[in-house]
Amino acid sequence: MQVLLTAINSKYIHTGLGVRYVAEYAKGAGHQVALLEETINTPILAVLERLMAAKADVYGFSVHIWNKPFVFRLLSMLRKLRPEAVIVVGGPEVAFAAERIFAESSAIDYIVQGEGELVFSQLLNALAQGTAIPAHIAYRSEQGAELNGGVTVIEDMSVLPFPYPDLEQVLAEHKIVYYECTRGCPFNCAYCLSGISRSVRKRPLAMVLQDVDRFIAAGAPLVKFVDRTYNLDEKYFLPMMEYLAKADTDATFHFEIKADILTERVLDFLETVPKGRFQLEIGIQSTNPATLAAINRKDDWARLAANVHRLLAFGNMHIHVDLIAGLPYEDLPTFGKSFDDVYNLHAHMLQLGFLKVLPGTQMNKETAEHGLLYMDEPPYEILATKYMPYEDMQLLKRMENVLDQTSNSGSFNHILEALMEVSWQGPFAFYKDLTAWWVAAGHYPQSHNTKGVAEILHQFITERFQGQEAAMLVEILRYDVFTAVPGWRPQWLQWQSDAIFDAVSAFWRNEELVRRFIPDYSFSSWRQIHKNYPIELFLNHWEDGREGNFLVMLDLTGAEVKKILLPEQEIL
Incomplete structure (x- = not known):
């Protein structure tokens, strides 16, 4: 019996972790299983062609919030062309609502309810042998949908196989490794649906370390752990982190954590971790007490904020924080307070997300209570609530666009801070104002690269400010452009390269002076020198409050851009 399991990912760089576990477990149980991974951006008829070419007896699909419409269209076409084939679906978008899913798609024969590694293999056995359908596989009967035991979980995580037999190919295709x-x-x-199974089940630590060793040996640049709260059990996760910190690798490991439960021992350890080895995602969602109570979250904000500030001070890892708009009891002013609280942590990225009212969740059951208006189809995103009308929600959608292209790009930190300071505005008020201008100027909803955003911010400065204040802001923007896009010299910024050319040339001829700043310096060619070590003069030194000129040299020879302040009195 030929089996084809299909994952329709949201982007090419993604991998379908869940369906990979199911496929590898089934292969280990002796079934002939092939895996197909495509994306929602692939032409649907091209995916159908690959499904038909497989000539499978059983087709399985992993259904998620991002791919349900695409998958259901595929199922309808596949059923017409292969009426004799068995079609099975699983995944979070179908596992908890079998009756509704059967009603939505007549093409589906079976639904895997819950974590599917064991029960899918049991279903294949039953289909091959003509025996009874196993528990936790929903199916149709004359009486309607048979739920047949409900949702299941994998109690023993040691039974799960390594999900990347094709690891070298995955890495060659520059895809993300999830684990x-x-x-x-x-x-x-x-x-959230993750809490439906309140028990947390762990893969034996020795097995995890073996799996991680395979990622490291293959040269994986990034491994993203998908555990909902990685740092729940210090006795489990800390030895793992210590092992990863000592490993001989350039890989980065991504974890989702709850920051307010980090202990002093863990924080002391994290301070010692090699730079770039870990990156942390911290879900905050809101700082409004009424909202947190309504969504069953208990966070110690003071401790969370202190721990995030401490993590950032280490300077050795990327810190990403999350907010969710559209939650109960949060109107625009209270959301603005949450935004200010979280923005002022000064994490490297603030992701502004929007409530998804998922079927089967508490939020879905409380739709009427909170006046939730949301999309009927995936991704079920919130449109309005009784606390936040559509117009306010739309403002936040626009702000998300602007925030991602400015602050979250990491390229404009200095000018954004300066603009907030001279505007006498807090973060939320500033981004609200910038967003309104951005939209009115015709820059929304387009996506702009770093150069485009720089030009937009220059336009904003020249329209909103005058005189010395405008000149100072343009200088700060010029500094951000110099460090973010080395080698780019737009004419609308006043570059000093020509004015300092003779002094800079003399500097490079003074090898003793150069080696004070670049100890391993050796002359190659003038072209390489100017390419690898650009120098620029700036007319304000706002970073430390000093007045007057300052020289900055960039070292572009490594993986990261290094900024070196040069003594202008010795060079100019």
């Missing part, structure tokens, strides 16, 4: 060492969540966030 999980735990399943389940002890929390009960009202908008």
